[in-house]
Amino acid sequence: MGSALSSDTTATYLRPTVARAAKILITGHFAVGKTTFVRTLSEIEPLQTEEVMTRAGALVDDLTWVAGKTTTTVAIDFGRRTLSDSLVLYLFGTPGQDRFTHLWDGIARGSLGALVLADTRRLADSFSVVERLEAMGLPYAVAINRFDNSPRYSGQELRHALDLLPETPLVACDARDRASSAHAVIALVDHLLHHQPREHV
Amino acid sequence: MNPAPADGTRTDWNTGRALVRPHVVTGGRGTPSRNTLDHITLITAAREDLTDLGPEQCRLMRVCLGGWLSVAEVAANLRLPTSVTKVLLADLVDSGHITATAPAAPAGIPGEQLLKDVLDGLRALL
Ligand SMILES: Nc1nc2c(ncn2[C@@H]2O[C@H](COP(=O)(O)OP(=O)(O)OP(=O)(O)O)[C@@H](O)[C@H]2O)c(=O)[nH]1
Ligand SMILES: [Mg+2]
Numbered sequence: 001m002g003s004a005l006s007s008d009t010t011a012t013y014l015r016p017t018v019a020r021a022a023k024i025l026i027t028g029h030f031a032v033g034k035t036t037f038v039r040t041l042s043e044i045e046p047l048q049t050e051e052v053m054t055r056a057g058a059l060v061d062d063l064t065w066v067a068g069k070t071t072t073t074v075a076i077d078f079g080r081r082t083l084s085d086s087l088v089l090y091l092f093g094t095p096g097q098d099r100f101t102h103l104w105d106g107i108a109r110g111s112l113g114a115l116v117l118a119d120t121r122r123l124a125d126s127f128s129v130v131e132r133l134e135a136m137g138l139p140y141a142v143a144i145n146r147f148d149n150s151p152r153y154s155g156q157e158l159r160h161a162l163d164l165l166p167e168t169p170l171v172a173c174d175a176r177d178r179a180s181s182a183h184a185v186i187a188l189v190d191h192l193l194h195h196q197p198r199e200h201v
Numbered sequence: 202m203n204p205a206p207a208d209g210t211r212t213d214w215n216t217g218r219a220l221v222r223p224h225v226v227t228g229g230r231g232t233p234s235r236n237t238l239d240h241i242t243l244i245t246a247a248r249e250d251l252t253d254l255g256p257e258q259c260r261l262m263r264v265c266l267g268g269w270l271s272v273a274e275v276a277a278n279l280r281l282p283t284s285v286t287k288v289l290l291a292d293l294v295d296s297g298h299i300t301a302t303a304p305a306a307p308a309g310i311p312g313e314q315l316l317k318d319v320l321d322g323l324r325a326l327l
Contacts (some may be wrong), residue, residue: 011278013268014243019302021241021271022311022319041326047277049240052284073282078240078273083322087315090241090271106283110239112311112319182326189323193316 012044017085023110024185025138027094028117029125033145033175034093035077037117040181041091042079049076049092051103074103091185096129104136113139113196115188117175120150123161130162139196141169141188167195238287238294240273243302254298257281261289265299 026034039046050073077093094100094107096116108114114133118126133140142162153161155170164170169187174180246265254262264270264278276286293299
């Protein structure tokens with residue numbers, strides 16, 4: 001890492017043929033495995049964006065606001081995976097805790113949908129995450145990230161607990177495993193393709 | 202999480218040195234002239250001459266001269282908040298220094314082709 005004031009040339013550039021970018025949010029409560037998931041699927045070492053919020057929680061996008069307001073920066077991990085010669089997918093590991101509500105407005109803009117990671121040891125912590133996505137109208141799928149000592153429930157029990165719609169995908173995954181993580185994102189995108197209202201182009 | 206000092210300045214954690222305040226970096230301009238720029242807008246340098254550019258814009262241009270990156274990657278590389286980076290970029294887009302791609306899902310509703318291509322790409326990872 002060079003000094004912050006000199007230009008770092010550590011960037012890993014995209015293939016010059018890549019012309020389209022898509023974004024998916026990887027969200028969920030504290031320590032559920034978001035960063036691990038992003039790292040597993042990313043072709044680059046995950047990076048961090050800094051989003052500026054006021055202490056009161058509002059996202060600062062209009063910088064005329066910044067002067068004289070108390071602000072805090074929140075780091076969002078993200079990674080990328082080139083999917084074809086022309087397409088790249090970005091994965092943003094977005095914290096799900098309530099105090100980050102206002103971050104979502106900026107991060108969710110332009111995203112295809114969200115994958116909610118959930119831990120069966122702390123299912124109740126996922127309620128507000130799912131509720132917020134519904135309030136925003138952002139389509140989502142749920143992936144149960146399996147930890148060694150996490151209790152196992154049936155799909156039906158989990159759907160009931162999280163109050164999921166019948167068409168909302170619910171899958172199990174291991175955020176440390178690439179194929180398993182890819183399957184979880186596939187479940188989300190497949191859902192977006194088949195169950196979401198879309199423009200016809 | 203990296204909480205900033207209460208006055209809104211950022212401190213570089215390698216050097217302990219305060220960086221310029223966001224509103225100074227952007228010359229006092231708050232609102233990006235192009236609200237089309239988001240985290241995954243892809244950008245690259247369109248010109249090589251950096252005359253008349255401020256130091257922050259020069260840093261940004263040097264990163265962008267190497268090829269295509271998303272706005273989020275450029276911001277991360279410069280260690281500037283995304284909001285600040287977008288404001289700097291908006292001016293450079295206006296002046297013709299930076300080329301930006303149109304968003305792939307402009308209305309927030311992704312087209313069927315985009316979703317299919319993402320799906321195909323993900324399946325190819327398995
Ligand atoms: N057993 C098991 N451990 C995991 C899995 N995913 C993540 N972990 C571990 O769980 C811990 C938390 O993972 P992170 O990826 O940092 O979680 P996070 O959601 O990014 O956490 P915050 O950003 O702090 O909210 C780490 O020690 C991981 O190694 C998983 O699928 N199985
Ligand atoms: Mg994390």
